[in-house]
Amino acid sequence: MDGGNSFLGSRSKGDDLMKNTAWPLFWLSWSRAVDGSFEVLLIAATAIVTYAPWALSEALDPTSWAMSRVQAACIFAWVAAPTLAIGKAATIGSVEREGGLGSFFSGMGVPCRTRFLWAALPSLIISAVFLVGAALVYESSFGWTVGRTLLSLQFIAAGVVVQLAIILLAMGAGAAFSASGGTVMTLLVWFYGLYGVQLLGLMQAGANSWALGSVWVFSPQLWLGDLTRRMVFDWGGMPWSQFAGIFSYLVLWGAIASLGGYALYRKGTGAFYR
Amino acid sequence: MGRSPATPVIESSGAIDFPEGGVTLLVGNNGGGKSTFLQTICGILPALEGGDGIDGAAVYLPEELNFPPTLKGRQLMSALFRSPDSATEALLLLGVPLDTAFGKLSKGNRQKVRIVVTEAFGALKRADLICHDEPMSGLDLITRKLLAGIWGGTREGPIVFSKRAHRIIAMHAGVPPRHQRVLVAVGGKLRVIPPIAICDSWMEATVSSGVDPKEMIS
Numbered sequence: 193m194d195g196g197n198s199f200l201g202s203r204s205k206g207d208d209l210m211k212n213t214a215w216p217l218f219w220l221s222w223s224r225a226v227d228g229s230f231e232v233l234l235i236a237a238t239a240i241v242t243y244a245p246w247a248l249s250e251a252l253d254p255t256s257w258a259m260s261r262v263q264a265a266c267i268f269a270w271v272a273a274p275t276l277a278i279g280k281a282a283t284i285g286s287v288e289r290e291g292g293l294g295s296f297f298s299g300m301g302v303p304c305r306t307r308f309l310w311a312a313l314p315s316l317i318i319s320a321v322f323l324v325g326a327a328l329v330y331e332s333s334f335g336w337t338v339g340r341t342l343l344s345l346q347f348i349a350a351g352v353v354v355q356l357a358i359i360l361l362a363m364g365a366g367a368a369f370s371a372s373g374g375t376v377m378t379l380l381v382w383f384y385g386l387y388g389v390q391l392l393g394l395m396q397a398g399a400n401s402w403a404l405g406s407v408w409v410f411s412p413q414l415w416l417g418d419l420t421r422r423m424v425f426d427w428g429g430m431p432w433s434q435f436a437g438i439f440s441y442l443v444l445w446g447a448i449a450s451l452g453g454y455a456l457y458r459k460g461t462g463a464f465y466r
Numbered sequence: 467m468g469r470s471p472a473t474p475v476i477e478s479s480g481a482i483d484f485p486e487g488g489v490t491l492l493v494g495n496n497g498g499g500k501s502t503f504l505q506t507i508c509g510i511l512p513a514l515e516g517g518d519g520i521d522g523a524a525v526y527l528p529e530e531l532n533f534p535p536t537l538k539g540r541q542l543m544s545a546l547f548r549s550p551d552s553a554t555e556a557l558l559l560l561g562v563p564l565d566t567a568f569g570k571l572s573k574g575n576r577q578k579v580r581i582v583v584t585e586a587f588g589a590l591k592r593a594d595l596i597c598h599d600e601p602m603s604g605l606d607l608i609t610r611k612l613l614a615g616i617w618g619g620t621r622e623g624p625i626v627f628s629k630r631a632h633r634i635i636a637m638h639a640g641v642p643p644r645h646q647r648v649l650v651a652v653g654g655k656l657r658v659i660p661p662i663a664i665c666d667s668w669m670e671a672t673v674s675s676g677v678d679p680k681e682m683i684s
Contacts, residue, residue, distance in 0.1 A: 216547075220545060223534040287532060295510055296526065296584075299505070299508040
């Protein structure tokens with residue numbers, strides 16, 4: 193290898209590997225993220241989506257069966273899988289700080305932002321699998337059409353943007369605080385953005401309060417990205433102009449959340465330099 | 467020399483050269499700045515002034531390095547290296563059970579895994595400097611002597627690590643590898659002293675070099 197060193201095979205293989213030192217970090221994070229719970233969730237989702245219609249009355253027509261399947265798949269894509277991914281990302285962030293992996297890879301010259309993104313990638317893959325799965329369930333339940341494919345793509349695009357940001361936030365929070373602290377903090381943001389904000393909107397409309405209105409305006413409107421209702425009721429794709437507005441808002445929010453997560457990650461791992 | 471908000475500042479004047487294939491022993495009291503020094507020269511922490519760490523490639527093994535607890539030795543090497551055979555063989559030769567999950571290994575065997583991974587990355591990166599922070603911690607006597615012999619170049623062990631890299635070994639006690647110099651980090655100050663035969667404590671190492679330890683603490 194070098195100077196007569198024969199420790200790890202041929203020089204060319206070593207050179208290939210070292211073109212990207214972040215790959216090992218990805219695999220280490222992958223094995224933490226996919227440690228059995230992901231597989232269990234996938235099996236549970238398959239079983240529940242398959243047998244969801246059984247929970248309905250036999251008197252209902254087959255369209256209701258399709259709706260129940262799609263709803264079950266979307267709940268996994270927007271509630272169960274993100275909850276798991278957030279927990280995994282916070283754990284990985286925490287391990288980067290406490291487990292020494294951050295220092296180890298930083299010492300080898302892997303920059304902080306590279307470590308941050310590569311370590312978060314496995315958790316995003318978990319989320320993306322369920323988003324794509326829900327889209328496939330939708331198309332197979334109602335039948336393929338251009339409009340449905342369009343909605344599927346919008347569903348996946350909005351979901352990936354929002355969930356990537358929340359996963360990066362969880363990574364940072366895990367690194368800055370702890371695995372459990374980061375998980376709880378990020379889950380609060382997640383569920384507030386999905387459901388709490390809508391509740392606040394109703395309260396604000398009823399009370400006509402300036403203070404509540406201000407809080408609502410600056411709250412993360414993550415529910416905008418959840419197109420479950422459109423899929424369950426088979427409304428087809430959202431008009432592009434409308435989707436572009438929502439998507440732009442989600443990208444902006446995602447950028448802010450990701451930068452927040454990165455700042456927390458840098459603080460947590462002590463990466464003030466690299 | 468460097469700092470982070472949670473670690474002490476360590477001062478040293480002048481550049482230190484690390485000859486190819488050599489060993490530098492790093493001793494010092496708890497909180498004296500050993501880890502800060504290692505992290506600074508590896509570029510993990512910023513140097514306060516006088517340079518940006520090492521001029522070359524480095525690999526740093528922190529005192530704590532935890533791999534995924536469910537990964538077995540063989541799986542871990544496959545996850546880390548494209549050609550894992552030699553690294554896996556090294557684990558086997560050091561007596562690490564390859565089919566036991568990392569989290570279920572004994573403390574000493576986990577440390578062997580960390581050392582092999584660090585040395586393997588050092589070889590792959592063709593590192594100029596490999597820094598081990600307390601590598602002997604938890605190892606049995608035979609392994610300590612084996613590693614000391616290999617690192618010091620006095621023994622052709624079953625494992626061939628990089629012969630190019632200079633190593634800095636931070637340690638508290640025991641028989642050190644053959645080394646060119648000793649760095650003593652005490653109270654945030656760094657001093658270079660000649661080689662020592664046995665590393666019993668930083669204080670003895672300092673006294674044997676004719677330096678009054680109080681001078682360093684003050």
